Amino acid sequence: MRHRRLLVPTAALWLATAPFAFGQIAEDRIEGDVIHHVLPKDRIPAIDEPQLVLARDAVEFMRDDEPVIGVVGPDGQARCYSAWQLDLHEIVNDRFGDQPYMVTW
């Protein structure tokens, strides 16, 4: 009985640490959670110099059901970004006058 109680946790510990001991997996963690290296940096290109057009010129390329992220600037100027388009870029570095902001998706 005494042996069993000792054996179980020892085996569990070995199994949990074995891959590291053999150098098979190098897990990178931040605050205990794995950070997955999925793609090279900038493979998904952020937009740094966004070109903006007026709504009347956007009608030809925007669809009614297309989801957008909308934002209103300090001077009341409204601006929006298509979520479908953001799938390709994830980040837009933009500004309202001297107030820089970024859209993240």
Added chain:
Amino acid sequence: MYSRTKGADTFGVSGKLWREALVMYDRETDTLWSQIDGRAIRGDRKGQRLEVYPSVMMTWKEWVKRYPETQVLAKDERARRMTQSVYADYFQDGGKIGVRKSIPELQKETGLASKEKLLGLSHDTDAIGLPFSRLKGHPVVHAQLAERPIVIAFDEAADTARAFWAGTAEAPRTFTARRSDAGLQLVSGDDVYDALTGRRLEGEGPELAPLPSQVSYWYAWYSFFPRTRLWSPEAGAVKKR
């Protein structure tokens, strides 16, 4: 959506995922930043936090109805050809979540479907989540965030939700919902507001101040704000355990 520090600082896509969400880097110091809570998690600026800039999600049709003078990000040829999200298959497959296959434990705890959308709100150390499935039939919800009264508008037709500060603890404001051709509206006495932008349409009352909020999959929000109080129509937003 975040404010950037004034200057030349721009951000790029690191290609890494942490807690099932995008990790960004700043080009000046190469510090890594998490997208959901805007925190620097590795590098010279570790510990710093970005300031959230209020934004809202809705369909183009609903947005341009409210802001006919809006500016729009121009599209290149590839973006013009798109008729859906490139992740549409992923969104429709309830079994795939980020890089994990499933998160049964969390699902059991919350009772939420894996790809359920939620409006996430955080202020100081408090956080509330309002799952869209539970908001159905509740276009206006009153709650407290960091002990301040807030109001949440849920527009089922536009498939989006937004939250605003609702007066002060001493003098909370209450609202009712009204549907009009112009979209969902919030009404308080003589004051009428657009429920998704907070703009005053009638009356003399103050404009509604939007709370920084995010519409995201609940598990993404939850992994960053594990102490989130989940709202339900029966109990409101209750403290976790």
